[in-house]
Amino acid sequence: TVARFGGEEFAIIQIGVRNINDTEALARRILDELRRPFDLDGVDVTIGASIGISVAPENGNDASSLMRFADIALYRAKNEGRNRFSFFEQQMNDTLRLKKIIEDDLRCAIENNDLMLHYQPVVTADTGSVVGVEALVRWNHPTRGMISPIDFIGIAEERGLISQLGEWV
Numbered sequence: 001t002v003a004r005f006g007g008e009e010f011a012i013i014q015i016g017v018r019n020i021n022d023t024e025a026l027a028r029r030i031l032d033e034l035r036r037p038f039d040l041d042g043v044d045v046t047i048g049a050s051i052g053i054s055v056a057p058e059n060g061n062d063a064s065s066l067m068r069f070a071d072i073a074l075y076r077a078k079n080e081g082r083n084r085f086s087f088f089e090q091q092m093n094d095t096l097r098l099k100k101i102i103e104d105d106l107r108c109a110i111e112n113n114d115l116m117l118h119y120q121p122v123v124t125a126d127t128g129s130v131v132g133v134e135a136l137v138r139w140n141h142p143t144r145g146m147i148s149p150i151d152f153i154g155i156a157e158e159r160g161l162i163s164q165l166g167e168w169v
Helices: 020-035 062-078 090-111 151-157 162-168
Strands: 002-004 011-012 038-040 042-047 050-053 085-089 113-125 132-139 145-147
Touching: 002 020, 020 085, 038 062, 050 062, 062 085, 062 090, 090 132, 090 151, 090 162, 151 162
Parallel strands: 050 085
Antiparallel strands: 002 011, 038 042, 113 132, 132 145
């Protein structure tokens, strides 16, 4: 059964699955077919797709859980380069939950002025003269301790907080 959920989103319900290989085979067939060029008003056109997969009962039995987990797996497939599929794994949900916690805490840290700036000199290689400074944002979380910019800048970008963070800096 195939259903369209929006402009570019579809859901497929596959029944009679003997094992996970059946589901993987269907995903591969779909990707292979979608990669084949087709004629559109005399022009060869190709499209691609990313597929997120959740499986009952391993990932749940209710439609909303299965759709949410398939969406999380889809996000991973897109991040890994598109034109691929990804099965939902519990660690994906745990990672997403941690990102949400960091996002919420970062939003509060920006609003409450709980971040710190450190300045690092920028020097010329030939003379060693200071020609400027680089502002480095640091976050000493009240319960998690120092959180590396590597762990929160990407989340700020991903979750639309980077402008607010830039304004704070």
